[in-house]
Amino acid sequence: MKIGELSKTSGCSIQTIRYYEREGLLSDPERSEGNFRLYSNKALKELEFVKHCRSLDISLDDIKRLIELKNKPEESCSSVNELIKQQLNLVNKRMKELKALKNELQHMASTCNSDNTIEGCGIIKSLDS
Amino acid sequence: MKIGELSKTSGCSIQTIRYYEREGLLSDPERSEGNFRLYSNKALKELEFVKHCRSLDISLDDIKRLIELKNKPEESCSSVNELIKQQLNLVNKRMKELKALKNELQHMASTCNSDNTIEGCGIIKSLDS
């Protein structure tokens, strides 16, 4: 299939597919006589792997590492595990931050009386302090 | 005070301060004879306002809007309230995403037996599906 079809099947934009290729996350596809990219089902699988990783917010660099590891099936998977754990740490950290953030925003919103002028607005006041 | 001192007092890097100035979030400071930026306490307050907003993940564009609103003390503060509510929505949305993400990552981590080879690694398997 050509890139347009791969794009529709995978849900990745054409530009993103070409970008992943440039970044070395997808293997170089065959080319038609007119230099169009030609993809197999294997290529679709590769792309879906990347997509799945991205949906877990794994960075492109880390995805590259995972792909390399995938290609060494005899090695220990402890590095894969390590990577996932680190990702989990990142997520946990970000969640904590977001919780604190949510609390402050909620508190701020509660201090606003919409009939007020900005002069007396509790939100602006709390941002000022 | 000069930019170095402002940087230390505020905890913002010198580059960030200059960047905020370029972006119109800080008013243009006085300059010394040798063209060094000279800041007052008012400037420090301005910077702290921006910093506080950023700690709430409010975008620079939105901060600009808040600053404009701050300078119209007689207007209704409903737009300020609206902005904060939208910010809260963003945060809530992101938190939901992160929760889903965390669940999947945790599940994945649990399928890994560190003594395994990558061949049999549950993490890679679930990323593949």
Place this chain on the structure above:
DNA sequence: CTTGACTCTATAGTTACTATAGGTTTTATA
């Protein structure tokens, strides 16, 4: 009067894409 710390501007790099310009190839229609 020189050294070193500080500051200046302008520019490029970061992440993960998205968008555009300008050109080629393929496919569909007249």
Place this chain on the structure above:
DNA sequence: TATAAAACCTATAGTAACTATAGAGTCAAG
């Protein structure tokens, strides 16, 4: 068969919010 439209190509620039660098000027201390 001619041509127009759709799909594709590469290369480059833009996005957010900074951070880092190069190369130069300024200022205080010894």
